[in-house]
Amino acid sequence: MAVSTQARYSALVDAKLRHDIVQKNGYVWNNKYEGDPKAGAVKIPVRDTEVTVTSYNKQSGATKSYASGSFITLTISKDKAVNEIIDGFEADAVPDNIVADRLDSAGYSLAMQINEDGTAELLDKATVIGQTSATSKSNIYDRLVDAKTKLTKNKVPATGRFALVNPDTMNLVLKSSEFTAASSLGDEVKQSGAVGRIAGFLVFEDATLPDHANFICGHPNWCCRVEEWQKDVHVQDLGGSGTYIGASAVQGRKIYDHLVTKSAAVVMDSGVLNGSVAIASHTATITLGTNATGAKYRIKHGDTWGDWTAYDSTNKPTTQANDTIEFYSFDADGVRSGIVSQVDA
Numbered sequence: 001m002a003v004s005t006q007a008r009y010s011a012l013v014d015a016k017l018r019h020d021i022v023q024k025n026g027y028v029w030n031n032k033y034e035g036d037p038k039a040g041a042v043k044i045p046v047r048d049t050e051v052t053v054t055s056y057n058k059q060s061g062a063t064k065s066y067a068s069g070s071f072i073t074l075t076i077s078k079d080k081a082v083n084e085i086i087d088g089f090e091a092d093a094v095p096d097n098i099v100a101d102r103l104d105s106a107g108y109s110l111a112m113q114i115n116e117d118g119t120a121e122l123l124d125k126a127t128v129i130g131q132t133s134a135t136s137k138s139n140i141y142d143r144l145v146d147a148k149t150k151l152t153k154n155k156v157p158a159t160g161r162f163a164l165v166n167p168d169t170m171n172l173v174l175k176s177s178e179f180t181a182a183s184s185l186g187d188e189v190k191q192s193g194a195v196g197r198i199a200g201f202l203v204f205e206d207a208t209l210p211d212h213a214n215f216i217c218g219h220p221n222w223c224c225r226v227e228e229w230q231k232d233v234h235v236q237d238l239g240g241s242g243t244y245i246g247a248s249a250v251q252g253r254k255i256y257d258h259l260v261t262k263s264a265a266v267v268m269d270s271g272v273l274n275g276s277v278a279i280a281s282h283t284a285t286i287t288l289g290t291n292a293t294g295a296k297y298r299i300k301h302g303d304t305w306g307d308w309t310a311y312d313s314t315n316k317p318t319t320q321a322n323d324t325i326e327f328y329s330f331d332a333d334g335v336r337s338g339i340v341s342q343v344d345a
Contacts, residue, residue: 006232009103010252013082013233016107022206023118027192028162028218029225029258034071037228037255043071044224046261074226076257078117082106082233084250091237091248099235102250106233110254112208118225118258119208122164122216123334125260126268130328130338134272135214140172144199147217147267154264156219162194163201164216166209173198210333212271212291222265227256273329273337279344284317284325289337292329300324319344 018024025031035042056062084102086094129150135143144163151161165173173179174195181196182189194202201217209216233252238244260266275289277297286295295311301323309317311327319325326341 006234009099009233009235009250010229012100012103013107013110013252016104017111017114020108020111021115022193022204022208023115023164024193025225026220027160027194027202028164028204028220029118029223030220031225031227033074033224033226037076037226037257038230041073041075042226044074044226044259044261046070046072072259072261074224074257074259076226076255078114078256079230080110080113080254080256082110082250082252082254085238085244085247086235086249087244087247089248090239090246091235094235094248099250103233106250106252114225114227114256115206116208117256119164119206120334121258121260122218122223122266123210123213123268123336125263126216126218126266127263128328128336128338129267129269130274130340131270131272132274135169135172135269137172137175140169141176141178141199143269144173144201144215144217147215147269148199148201150267151217151219151265156265157221158200160221161201161217161219163198163203164206164209165203166211166213166215167205167207168211169214170195170203170205173203179203210331210335212273212331212333212335214269214271216266216268218260218266222260222262224259224261225256226258227254229253230255268336270335270337271331273331273335274340275327275329275337277325277327277340277342279319279325279342282319282321282344284319284342284344286311286313286316286327288329291331292337293332295327295329297325297327300326321345 033042033044179198182194194204196203230253236249236251238247272290273292275287277286296308297311298308299306323344326339328339329337
């Protein structure tokens, strides 16, 4: 099949993907990277240093400054294939409507998979706002404002912020008097797939967020998605396979990955997972909170923190005087709580 046809098929799948995916490029993720994903790795630019603004002197000019940039090497770990068999047709005889149906299905399936993998990266890297009470209609707006404040303090731009909300929490957002539906916000917002705006966030309902991840807020400047077709979509004849007779398949390989480059630019409101920690005779006991299935802890001795370690109630951690122990809990979906700490006094 001609390369131009393969490129056209890939473009059609990408168009379907962009339409169906919740976490859209430009609104949740950016595509700023250097290198070729097909080579196996790319470099993601990271720049947390702000440009210095100085006074200008007509005789001597302005003082020169230099804000150093850095890069994170991201090894591409996701390689997904579409290999949909079309029985009864050789490659050059497949009707256009059947090809179109398979391309449509491929775009939708890839969108769901990429969205789930994006959620996994956000869950892993987000700064958690731990809660001690359940999210409700009466406090959902306050909690979104708390997330807004946290991002502002972390110098995240106010323009372009997103909020991914799980379905149960979306139910509460829609009932909030502060919520503005997308239909009142103009065509650009509606085209983004956002359902509306609240507390300065474009709101996207995202069913890939687990139950205890109420919402994740952030900014695409620090959320990077890398994607490329390793092998363009095409109709492959299977006549020479030795197995299939008079059949073909719609095939293609998509490589991609996600990286959050700054945890402070992404915050998550978790369900009630926080527990408590008590120290007696230099032995720390962690009590898991509601919905938590496990915990990890670390101990600070002097000025040095130890590694994060899985908590085992049968082999409790030991501390020394003035040590600090902190822990976070997590549920079966990997949703984390806020950090709880205690000093060995």
